[in-house]
Amino acid sequence: MNEEQRSLLLSSSSRFPPPQGVKLSYGTAGFRADASILQSTVYRVGILAALRAVNTQSVIGLMITASHNKVSDNGIKVADPSGGMLSQDWEPFADTLANARDPEQLVHLIAEFVENKKIALDGAKSVEILVARDTRPSGESLVEAAKQGISSILGAVAHDLGILTTPQLHWMVRARNKGLKVSDIDYFKQLSSSFRCLVDLIPGGIHPSDVDDKLVVDGANGVGGEKLELLKTMLNGLVIETRNSGKGGGGVLNEGVGADYVQKEKVVPCSFGPQDVGIRCASLDGDADRLVYFIVPSRSSNKIELVDGDKILSLFAIFIKEQLSILSKEIDVNGNNDYQCRLGIVQTAYANGASTDYLKQLGLEVTFTPTGVKHLHEKAAEYDIGIYFEANGHGTILFSEHYLRWLETRTTVLSDVAKGSEQHKAALRLLAVSELINQAVGDALSGVLLVEAILKHMGWSIQRWNELYQDLPSRQLKVKVMDRTAVVTENAETVAVTPPGIQEATNAETVKYPRGRCFIRPSGTEDVIRVYAEASTQNAADSLANSVAKLVDQFLGFGSSK
Ligand SMILES: CC(=O)N[C@H]1[C@@H](OP(=O)(O)O)O[C@H](CO)[C@@H](O)[C@@H]1O
Numbered sequence: 013m014n015e016e017q018r019s020l021l022l023s024s025s026s027r028f029p030p031p032q033g034v035k036l037s038y039g040t041a042g043f044r045a046d047a048s049i050l051q052s053t054v055y056r057v058g059i060l061a062a063l064r065a066v067n068t069q070s071v072i073g074l075m076i077t078a079s080h081n082k083v084s085d086n087g088i089k090v091a092d093p094s095g096g097m098l099s100q101d102w103e104p105f106a107d108t109l110a111n112a113r114d115p116e117q118l119v120h121l122i123a124e125f126v127e128n129k130k131i132a133l134d135g136a137k138s139v140e141i142l143v144a145r146d147t148r149p150s151g152e153s154l155v156e157a158a159k160q161g162i163s164s165i166l167g168a169v170a171h172d173l174g175i176l177t178t179p180q181l182h183w184m185v186r187a188r189n190k191g192l193k194v195s196d197i198d199y200f201k202q203l204s205s206s207f208r209c210l211v212d213l214i215p216g217g218i219h220p221s222d223v224d225d226k227l228v229v230d231g232a233n234g235v236g237g238e239k240l241e242l243l244k245t246m247l248n249g250l251v252i253e254t255r256n257s258g259k260g261g262g263g264v265l266n267e268g269v270g271a272d273y274v275q276k277e278k279v280v281p282c283s284f285g286p287q288d289v290g291i292r293c294a295s296l297d298g299d300a301d302r303l304v305y306f307i308v309p310s311r312s313s314n315k316i317e318l319v320d321g322d323k324i325l326s327l328f329a330i331f332i333k334e335q336l337s338i339l340s341k342e343i344d345v346n347g348n349n350d351y352q353c354r355l356g357i358v359q360t361a362y363a364n365g366a367s368t369d370y371l372k373q374l375g376l377e378v379t380f381t382p383t384g385v386k387h388l389h390e391k392a393a394e395y396d397i398g399i400y401f402e403a404n405g406h407g408t409i410l411f412s413e414h415y416l417r418w419l420e421t422r423t424t425v426l427s428d429v430a431k432g433s434e435q436h437k438a439a440l441r442l443l444a445v446s447e448l449i450n451q452a453v454g455d456a457l458s459g460v461l462l463v464e465a466i467l468k469h470m471g472w473s474i475q476r477w478n479e480l481y482q483d484l485p486s487r488q489l490k491v492k493v494m495d496r497t498a499v500v501t502e503n504a505e506t507v508a509v510t511p512p513g514i515q516e517a518t519n520a521e522t523v524k525y526p527r528g529r530c531f532i533r534p535s536g537t538e539d540v541i542r543v544y545a546e547a548s549t550q551n552a553a554d555s556l557a558n559s560v561a562k563l564v565d566q567f568l569g570f571g572s573s574k
């Protein structure tokens with residue numbers, strides 16, 4: 013590292029002292045904490061993003077958000093050149109950087125890292141980092157801290173994109189690295205035109221629906237509601253009413269609203285109620301990367317029927333499978349369909365067991381990864397078409413470059429020899445899905461449009477969709493413990509290997525319940541151990557979760573001696 017670089021880093025880092033007595037970790041989805049202690053972390057992640065940009069000679073993204081957390085929290089995560097999450101082999105460096113105690117140690121760590129990675133910090137080539145934030149009030153000053161970090165690396169230039177959803181930022185990083193234009197309008201244009209394409213390809217036109225054709229969306233009082241208001245002005249054939257759009261000071265971000273609240277509490281969000289019985293409703297989370305649907309079944313209760321990420325995944329899987337099977341019919345016609353698409357489904361242990369059974373019974377290949385989109389995404393990318401979802405509504409469909417090229421060629425051939433045929437339409441639909449659904453990361457806005465297009469295609473109401481299978485009753489609990497890292501898991505988090513004996517004790521509880529399934533794991537975003545239980549009745553799921561939560565407390569709680 014040259015002297016100019018060293019002194020630049022020393023002087024800027026002295027303006028961002030780290031918080032005392034706090035250990036920060038990159039976690040499941042970047043750093044998250046109370047916004048008041050994040051200045052130094054965000055500044056340092058700015059440095060990391062700049063180093064990553066120099067190292068990859070590509071555009072990198074920085075998103076300032078704490079997603080579904082309370083409004084006083086904030087956070088930061090890095091988007092890699094592909095638009096996906098930061099490469100996991102850089103996470104340990106992110107942790108050490110965030111926890112460096114003073115400017116000297118910080119500069120020493122950076123010098124050591126750039127030498128190991130052979131990153132040339134001479135500023136010879138300029139690199140760009142796209143920075144965006146959600147609607148949290150703390151975002152503005154944190155963006156400034158990020159910019160200070162970025163400009164502390166010679167040659168790195170920050171480009172402030174203002175307020176965006178997390179998936180928009182990821183989408184823009186990906187697009188920029190492909191040499192495309194990136195703005196709100198470019199993103200909305202791609203979504204609305206591919207949506208239109210799918211609707212135009214519906215056999216026999218749009219089916220009349222037996223329910224109100226309106227969709228009502230809860231925007232979590234966050235950025236998603238705001239962006240959806242813009243997007244819907246560009247859509248034809250879809251009526252969307254947005255509530256909790258965060259405008260006019262109506263409500264607080266994520267407070268009694270949003271996908272996380274709706275999924276965990278299973279009650280209507282604020283400003284929804286008896287007037288919505290039977291209507292198709294959806295909820296976004298605070299940074300609009302999660303999506304769940306729900307139905308208000310009765311006027312007399314605030315309980316909802318949740319149509320979660322697993323059901324969205326199932327809907328997508330049915331549609332894709334149908335298009336693939338239409339496309340492969342060609343084999344019989346002219347024998348020259350030279351490629352069998354590998355379709356894969358990726359879930360986590362939190363997926364409802366009934367969804368997994370359903371998907372397997374459709375003949376689909378289902379695999380499991382640990383929690384966190386970074387894991388699911390990586391696995392889904394191994395297939396020609398990989399569909400991944402977390403039960404909480406975060407997911408997308410990935411198309412491999414190889415398969416897309418094949419599909420494009422196929423579509424061209426079909427448009428010459430069989431224009432307007434079923435096969436041709438199926439190929440066009442698959443291409444439209446690949447344009448509509450965000451290829452960088454799970455995206456609630458593009459997810460809404462794909463769900464809506466598929467429901468129209470099928471002629472299904474939300475009730476019909478919800479009846480694909482019936483969820484097994486489940487319960488999720490959190491337990492505060494002394495040290496959550498004491499729990500180490502394997503087999504996609506379904507088996508706790510430490511502390512010794514805890515898995516055996518969990519198994520002994522689980523076998524008492526018909527269709528019982530239960531696992532524990534340390535959260536990557538909160539200081540808790542999560543307990544998930546499933547069983548044939550709600551009482552049984554509650555009771556299993558409660559007994560295992562007690563076990564966790566006995567083994568690891570504040571009163572434990574182990
Ligand atoms: C059970 C659960 O919902 N876990 C969430 C939560 O992770 P934890 O590591 O469980 O805290 O936040 C992640 C980031 O948003 C999300 O990817 C994940 O699904």
Ligand SMILES: [Mg+2]
Pocket residue numbers: 079080297298299300301302
């Ligand atoms: Mg989110």
